[in-house]
Amino acid sequence: ALMITDECINCDVCEPECPNDAIYMGEEIYEIDPHKCTECVGHFDEPQCVQICPVACIPTNPQHVESRETLWQKFERLSAAR
Template structure:
């Protein structure tokens, strides 16, 4: 499932540079994740990079975007046509 950023976010920007899908951007009060671009890092890594680097644990799975591994990989292929997942 796609990740989301909670209100705990202190807008440090550490997660944005880690996201290889460019799913993270600066929002009005916190950074935000575009669920159409978040693959849970599937296609690149085994685990979610944004969650790993966030100093306040504000990057969490979003239960409103329930997706299985196959769906996440399909999303990755649409975002990166012609590329091979890691």
């Protein structure tokens, strides 16, 4: 999963781009729910939030480093739950 750092300027552009509805407004800045973020695996070739963020503040979450296979499994779980 990816995460949003405190460099976030709350520009609002990433939230509607997320295919997994993983991005939400937190207490001060936008946040990413690591249980919903597949790094866009299953939907797009590149993480959509990273593509669009004007300040490049969306790195990999060091607490949630996942292989492509794990991300695929998450995508399949999320799809089944829809």
